[in-house]
Amino acid sequence: MTRPRWSPAAPVPTRPPHARTLDEIVAAYTEQIETVQEAGAGVIVMASRQLAAAARGPEDYHRVYGELLSRADRPVILHWLGEMFDPNLAGYWGSKDVAEATASFLALIREHAAKVDGVKVSLLDAEHEIGLRAALPEGVRLYTGDDFNYPSLIRSGSHALLGIFDAIAPAAAAALRALDAGDLDRYDEILAPTVPLSRKIFEAPTYNYKTGIVFLAWLNGHQDAFCMVNGAQAARSLPHLAEVFRLADRAGLLTDPELAVARMRSLLAVNGL
Known part of the structure; x- marks a missing residue:
């Protein structure tokens, strides 16, 4: 009998998916949004590989998201997932330059601020997140997806919507209770x-x-x-x-x-x- 050997799996191919038309992407998103709304749940609009492959610039993102936000029956959360989490999402919001992409993202949010509860940002860049948070329209929340720098980001005003909270749930719950009580030393001690x-x-x-x-x-x-x-x-x-x-x-x-x-x-x- 051959002894099993543990080794990392082969990398998943990062070839972009077949690019659908923008109308098809809007239709697919709309079906999912309607299903979530009918269940009485809040909507998080995840980043789309199909849109990343089909979009030719910021205007295509604005068109798609503008149509989706107009159909939402309550404010939604928009998710910006960085390419470190999914290489197929490189250049999201219309540019591979983060500053240009951020400007496009903010323009979209400002135009539809009444329909945006908040934005989840997963770029693993604390400085960028703090700048974006400060630039958001009043009432639009920043939900951190930064699994490297979450203690300081939450402490300074970001809301938490993190993958790592699944793994550290007991510590996260205790830390957030301490934060709510104003015990910042205990909050830092638990999360460090x-x-x-x-x-x-x-x-x-x-x-x-x-x-x-x-x-x-x-x-x-x-x-x-x-x-x-x-x-x-x-x-x-x-x-x-x-x-x-x-x-x-x-x-x-x-x-x-x-x-x-x-x-x-x-x-x-x-x-x-």
Whole structure:
């Protein structure tokens, strides 16, 4: 019997998807928005690979999003997902230059401010986020998606809508309670040890972060197996996962240490370690 060998999965091809027409993109978005609204839920308009492939400039983004916002029955959240999370989204809002893309994004928001609850920004750039937050129209929130710098960004006024909060939920809940109570020292104390863990999980290639999130869910007993769609559990190396395990332990995020250790040992054993 051949011993299994743990190695990162092959990179997912980053070829842009077939570009649909703008009308088709609007129709697809509209169907999803209507489904969400009919369920009584709030709408988050995610970034579109199809739109990134089809758009020829800022005006195409403004056309598509303008039509969508006009059909929303309540303010929505717009998501700007950086290319580190998905290479197919490079040049979103009409330019690969971040300053130009930001100007286009702000122009869209200002034109439709009454229909925008807030924007989620996932660019992993704290300085850019702070500048964008200050430039937003009054009443439009900034939801941080910065999994590297979230403690200071939330502390200074960004709202939280973060992938890492799935993995650090107990610490995040306690920290936000401290923040609400005005205990900033306690807030910083709780979140500080979670940052090295988050930066490890979201290190380049960032789009493989889901492997670390699922790995911690498995260690903490939230799922029966460390197994993901399309074999994505192999997207990170065994040394990477071992470091995630160590950092989660240092942050006090292994809710059942005995179970976590047993599962970590089983993963090492099946890989001959």
